[in-house]
Amino acid sequence: MYAGRVVEQGGAREVFADPAHPYTRALLESIISLGTTDLKYIPGAPPSLIDPPPACRFHPRCPHAMRVCSTKHPIEVEVADAHVTECWLHGPEDEIPPSGEQPLEREKIALAEEA
Amino acid sequence: MEAASSMPRADPGADRSQALLEVADLRTRFSLRGSFTDRMRGRAAGSVKAVDGVSFSLQRGEVLGVVGESGSGKTTLGRTLLGLAAATGGSIKFEGREITGLSENGFRPLRRKLQIVFQDPHASLNPAMTIGESVGHPLRIHGIARNREGVRTRVVEALQRVGLHPAEQYMSKYPTDLSGGQKQRAVLARAIILGPDILIADEPVSMLDMSVRAKILELMIDLKRELDLTYVYITHDLATAKFFCDRIAIMYLGKIVEIGQAAEIYDDPKHPYTVSLLRAIPEPDPTRRAPRDLPRGEVPDAVTPPLGCSFHPRCSRAFEVCGWESRDLRTLLEARWTRMPEPEYRAEREVIASLDALDEPATSARIEPASGHTAAEVADIIERLRADDPDDPFWKGVAAIETQDAAVDIQFHEGLEPRDVHAGGSRLQCHLYDEQALAAAEAARTAKRSDDRPPSDHAERTI
Numbered sequence: 001m002y003a004g005r006v007v008e009q010g011g012a013r014e015v016f017a018d019p020a021h022p023y024t025r026a027l028l029e030s031i032i033s034l035g036t037t038d039l040k041y042i043p044g045a046p047p048s049l050i051d052p053p054p055a056c057r058f059h060p061r062c063p064h065a066m067r068v069c070s071t072k073h074p075i076e077v078e079v080a081d082a083h084v085t086e087c088w089l090h091g092p093e094d095e096i097p098p099s100g101e102q103p104l105e106r107e108k109i110a111l112a113e114e115a
Numbered sequence: 116m117e118a119a120s121s122m123p124r125a126d127p128g129a130d131r132s133q134a135l136l137e138v139a140d141l142r143t144r145f146s147l148r149g150s151f152t153d154r155m156r157g158r159a160a161g162s163v164k165a166v167d168g169v170s171f172s173l174q175r176g177e178v179l180g181v182v183g184e185s186g187s188g189k190t191t192l193g194r195t196l197l198g199l200a201a202a203t204g205g206s207i208k209f210e211g212r213e214i215t216g217l218s219e220n221g222f223r224p225l226r227r228k229l230q231i232v233f234q235d236p237h238a239s240l241n242p243a244m245t246i247g248e249s250v251g252h253p254l255r256i257h258g259i260a261r262n263r264e265g266v267r268t269r270v271v272e273a274l275q276r277v278g279l280h281p282a283e284q285y286m287s288k289y290p291t292d293l294s295g296g297q298k299q300r301a302v303l304a305r306a307i308i309l310g311p312d313i314l315i316a317d318e319p320v321s322m323l324d325m326s327v328r329a330k331i332l333e334l335m336i337d338l339k340r341e342l343d344l345t346y347v348y349i350t351h352d353l354a355t356a357k358f359f360c361d362r363i364a365i366m367y368l369g370k371i372v373e374i375g376q377a378a379e380i381y382d383d384p385k386h387p388y389t390v391s392l393l394r395a396i397p398e399p400d401p402t403r404r405a406p407r408d409l410p411r412g413e414v415p416d417a418v419t420p421p422l423g424c425s426f427h428p429r430c431s432r433a434f435e436v437c438g439w440e441s442r443d444l445r446t447l448l449e450a451r452w453t454r455m456p457e458p459e460y461r462a463e464r465e466v467i468a469s470l471d472a473l474d475e476p477a478t479s480a481r482i483e484p485a486s487g488h489t490a491a492e493v494a495d496i497i498e499r500l501r502a503d504d505p506d507d508p509f510w511k512g513v514a515a516i517e518t519q520d521a522a523v524d525i526q527f528h529e530g531l532e533p534r535d536v537h538a539g540g541s542r543l544q545c546h547l548y549d550e551q552a553l554a555a556a557e558a559a560r561t562a563k564r565s566d567d568r569p570p571s572d573h574a575e576r577t578i
Contacts, residue, residue: 016399030326031399032354034381039329039358045294 003047003057010083020085022062056088059104064089068100122272123310125175125343133211134172135312135345136196141169141215142204143188143195147418163417165191167369168205170535173313178339178346180360180377182353182392186414188369189349193315196347197229198222209313227257230311234318236298240290247286250274250305257309273304276341278334296327303334307342317349332359353396357381365389368417368425372533375541385538386545387432412446422476423530424546431508435556436546438530439512441473441480447509451500466492480525494518497525514563528559 001007008021019025029040044061047053053060059069066088074086075095088096143166165188173179183189194200196207202215214225233239240249251270254260260269267286274282277300290298299319306314316335320328332355338344350356356363357377364374365388373386384390391410410429415421421428423438428446430437448470452460468483484493494516501510515526531552533544546552 013402017402027326028399030329032325032328032332032352032358033398034354034357034393034396036354036358039333041329041333042326045296 003052004049005057005086007058007087008083008085010080014080014083018080018083020079020083020090021058021087022064022089023058024085026063056086060106065104065106066096066100067102067104068096070104070106072097072100122276122307122342124341125310125312125345134208135175135177135210136173137208137211138172138196138205139170139208140205141166141192141195141202141207143191143200144203161418164369164420165200165417166195166202169366169369169371170205171364171371171374173345173347175312175345176339176343177362178348178360180356180363181347181349181366182351182356182363183366184351184392184414186368186417187366188417189351189366190317192366193231193317193347193349196313196315197231198225199231223257227253227309228312229315230306230309230313231315231317232299232302232306232319234321236295236302236322237290239302240298242290244289245286246274246279246288246290246293246301249290250301250308253305253309259309269308270304273308274301276307276338277301277304279304294327295323296331299323299331300334303331303338307338307344310342311344313345313347315347315349318351319348320355321350321352328355335359353381353392365392368414368420370425370544371542372426372545373541373543375539375543379540383539385541385548386426386543387430387547388426391429391431411450419476422478424533424544427508427530432547433508434511434546435528435559436531436552437508437512439478439509439527440530441475441477441525441527443509443512444480444482444525445470445473447507448496448500451503463496466496478527478529480527481522482525483522490518490521490523493523497523514559528556531555 002023008015008019008024015024016028019028023042026040026042030042032039042061047057047060054070055072056062056065056069056074059065062069068088072095074088075092076084076086077090077092078084079090088100142164145163145165147161147163167188169192171179181189181192191200195202198214198217205215206213207215209225209228214222217225240246244252247267247270250273251266254266254269260266270286271282274280274285279285279297279300285293285297285301290301293301319335320331323331335346336359339346348356348360360377362375363377363380364371365380365386366372367388373380373384373389380389381393384393388410410431412429415425415428421438421442422440423436424430424433427433427437427439428443452464455463465485466488468485470482473480482493482497484490497516512527513525514528517524517526531546533546534549535542535544536549538548546556
């Protein structure tokens with residue numbers, strides 16, 4: 001779940017082995033294990049739910065954010081059997097407006113938002 | 116971030132050849148109150164040896180990880196170092212000066228030098244104080260900055276140092292307005308505002324989100340470098356300790372069972388407890404199976420710890436001299452019964468009178484049959500118990516089993532108290548690495564072989 005939305009859902013093994021949503025991937029990467037050689041984390045902090053970011057709520061922190069992510073709410077897609085995600089990286093492509101796949105240009109995340 | 120000029124650093128002119136903190140045979144014991152009747156009879160209620168003979172030294176700039184399960188005494192050790200729990204024995208020298216036994220007033224100047232960060236950032240901040248008031252509070256307590264402007268400048272600097280900026284935005288907020296990570300940043304700001312030498316961090320990231328843990332750890336690494344801090348990092352999490360610490364001390368039931376350079380502890384763990392702790396770390400990989408050889412049972416009661424090595428009842432490599440005793444027999448027997456279907460359990464249970472005598476720790480055990488049953492039946496149950504798992508380390512500890520007319524007597528090998536031994540670059544307390552203990556075990560085996568009759572029947576038996 002991210003900011004009040006279920007962004008990915010599937011069998012536990014499947015989601016851990018093959019995470020589809022960038023947020024899931026970032027969460028898994030931030031786990032510190034014995035093999036950790038450098039610390040990874042998600043920049044910024046979870047957004048205010050009073051005034052959440054438009055469209056995909058994760059787009060301000062997402063390393064793969066595209067133009068469409070800030071303008072159009074993602075649609076749930078099935079990436080594998082009983083494994084769904086809400087992320088434009090997985091389409092549906094016919095719903096993405098022209099040049100919507102261009103990388104999102106944005107301001108740097110304000111340090112004040114750091115968790 | 117540039118190092119701000121006025122932020123107090125740990126004592127820059129300090130002598131670096133001397134250990135910053137020297138702890139020797141430190142003991143912290145808590146007396147138990149006991150029941151009313153115990154007190155009326157003048158019976159001692161006993162005590163918990165939370166810290167039981169701990170020694171280590173800490174160099175300036177070092178990060179020492181203190182790792183152990185719940186109940187291992189790691190938190191009490193941290194509290195004792197700070198004078199929050201009174202040491203009942205041993206010594207703590209800070210910059211060469213003894214600090215145990217100081218009065219509250221005598222300790223107060225030291226609190227500027229020794230600070231602590233607790234696990235729960237929410238409980239660490241007064242909900243009725245703004246972040247600015249909380250972070251500035253130590254300055255008022257120690258009478259360092261009296262005027263409002265002076266306090267404010269230092270608070271702003273500390274908040275910015277921990278990544279809470281613009282600081283003005285956070286000063287007037289209350290703890291409930293902040294996320295867990297932000298609260299722990301504020302707690303860190305309060306801890307560094309006096310310019311301490313040593314920061315004792317007791318599970319500082321355990322209550323935080325996975326995605327925030329890494330950030331706070333990174334902040335602590337930055338603070339250490341910029342402010343020349345020395346850390347005691349208390350945790351149950353070996354994964355963060357590996358990343359964060361220079362040296363690791365593994366604690367079990369109040370004792371340091373192994374201490375050494377982090378690289379050696381992780382690459383070449385020696386104490387069986389360290390080995391099993393490392394094996395127990397979960398990996399977020401669903402294809403990896405949980406190991407099956409984790410230590411059985413739980414951390415024992417610290418009021419009446421096991422005889423000999425405290426870890427022996429859970430240790431897969433324990434042998435003759437590790438301290439086998441009557442309570443281990445009860446544990447093993449009850450574990451057998453737990454696995455049995457109820458009718459079979461009842462059939463065995465009614466043969467034996469009472470196991471309560473086994474609760475008194477002793478190197479011999481007597482089991483009496485219930486009325487209407489015989490000692491031979493009891494002996495039969497003991498043999499079935501052995502047949503369940505003849506390789507259980509418990510049986511190495513058994514010196515003799517004798518079936519008398521009215522009871523079965525079980526004699527255990529005499530256990531030895533573990534002492535500090537060195538292996539590789541580490542110091543540890545384990546008989547597997549102690550020549551003297553190994554020799555004593557060999558002698559016990561020899562004595563047992565010569566007792567066994569006739570020897571030819573047992574020639575193949577590996578003991």
